[in-house]
Amino acid sequence: DGGITQSPKYLFRKEGQNVTLSCEQNLNHDAMYWYRQDPGQGLRLIYYSQIVNDFQKGDIAEGYSVSREKKESFPLTVTSAQKNPTAFYLCASSRTGLLETQYFGPGTRLLVL
Amino acid sequence: AQKITQTQPGMFVQEKEAVTLDCTYDTSDPSYGLFWYKQPSSGEMIFLIYQGSYDQQNATEGRYSLNFQKARKSANLVISASQLGDSAMYFCAMNTGFQKLVFGTGTRLLVSP
Numbered sequence: 001d002g003g004i005t006q007s008p009k010y011l012f013r014k015e016g017q018n019v020t021l022s023c024e025q026n027l028n029h030d031a032m033y034w035y036r037q038d039p040g041q042g043l044r045l046i047y048y049s050q051i052v053n054d055f056q057k058g059d060i061a062e063g064y065s066v067s068r069e070k071k072e073s074f075p076l077t078v079t080s081a082q083k084n085p086t087a088f089y090l091c092a093s094s095r096t097g098l099l100e101t102q103y104f105g106p107g108t109r110l111l112v113l
Numbered sequence: 114a115q116k117i118t119q120t121q122p123g124m125f126v127q128e129k130e131a132v133t134l135d136c137t138y139d140t141s142d143p144s145y146g147l148f149w150y151k152q153p154s155s156g157e158m159i160f161l162i163y164q165g166s167y168d169q170q171n172a173t174e175g176r177y178s179l180n181f182q183k184a185r186k187s188a189n190l191v192i193s194a195s196q197l198g199d200s201a202m203y204f205c206a207m208n209t210g211f212q213k214l215v216f217g218t219g220t221r222l223l224v225s226p
Contacts, residue, residue, distance in 0.1 A: 033214075042117070042204055042216030043158075058213070088156060099146035099165060102214055104158035 002027045004105035006091050011110045013078065013085060021076045021108045023091030029103075030096045032074035036060060037088040037107075046089075049074055050096055078110065086112050115140045117205050119217035126195045127225055133180070134190045134220045136205035145209040147188040149179065152202040152219070161203075164188060195224045 004025045013019045025032065031050045035043035045058030049068040063082025068074055074093075078085045088109050092102040116139040126132040138147065149161045164172045164179045172179040180189040192199055205217045 035214075040218070042206075042218050043214070044216075045213055048213070090156075090158060092158075098144070098210060099208055101148065101160055101163055103160060104150075107156040109156070 004091060004093055004103060006089075006105040006108050008108060009106070011108055012113050013110060014113050016080045018077055018079050019110070021078070021089055021091075021110070023074045023076065023105060024072055025074075025091075025093040025105075026072060027093055027103065028071075029093035030071065031094045031100070032068070033092045033094075033102060034058075034064070034066065034074070034076045035090045035092065037090060043090060046076065085110055115142075115145075115207055115209055115215045117207055117215055117217035119205055119220050121220045122218075123221045123223065125223050125225065126192075128197060129194050131191060131193045132195055132222065134192070134203050134205075134222065136188045136190065136217060138186050138188060138205075138207050140207065140209055142209040145207055147179070147181070148206045148208075148214070149177070149188075149190045150204045150206060151199075152204060154201070158204070162190070192222075197224050197226065200224045 007022045033048040034046040037043050044060050047066045049055035065077045090107045091105045094100040094102045118137045145166045147164045151159045162174045162177045164181045171181050176193045178191045202219045204219045206214045208214045
């Protein structure tokens with residue numbers, strides 16, 4: 001079955017530590033995205049990538065970094081510069097083109113110790 | 114700037130009844146897409162239905178239909194014959210070009226027996 005996987009399901013970060021969230025898709029989609037969700041709020045775009053080796057900042061990119069070395073993978077690193085990282089992180093993918101539907105993974109919940 | 118407004122923080126409905134979840138949007142782009150997603154307590158965002166700005170007819174997907182009123186800039190989701198499994202958060206979202214989705218704050222739906 002095609003889909004999007006995210007790991008781990010829960011992640012704990014210590015102060016000053018960088019952590020990496022994994023996102024893999026086998027839908028053969030060119031575009032991938034990272035969103036952040038805070039309690040009681042909608043999703044906000046962190047980064048997105050329309051093609052391998054290229055990515056753009058979203059609305060809240062500060063304190064985050066990404067890479068896109070393979071079509072199937074779009075890992076997100078939460079750096080120590082992100083002062084309020086506790087949130088639910090969702091990865092999505094879509095075909096490229098105007099107004100394409102984005103499909104989401106199960107999410108990773110990041111907690112700060 | 115694009116904006117999605119969901120004014121109902123919570124809605125209650127009895128099993129087998131229909132329910133309407135409100136969504137209004139704001140954009141100056143003539144071409145846009147409107148999406149509804151369901152987020153159960155597990156966290157995954159599940160795509161439900163899509164409406165394009167140039168679509169002449171309201172979108173339908175099984176028990177879901179989208180009441181699209183372009184002049185009023187509204188895109189309400191109608192769920193017919195509610196089921197207990199419909200209890201979840203529901204998000205309205207919009208994109209106006211290549212990939213960036215803007216989300217509302219969501220409506221929590223509770224279906225009672």
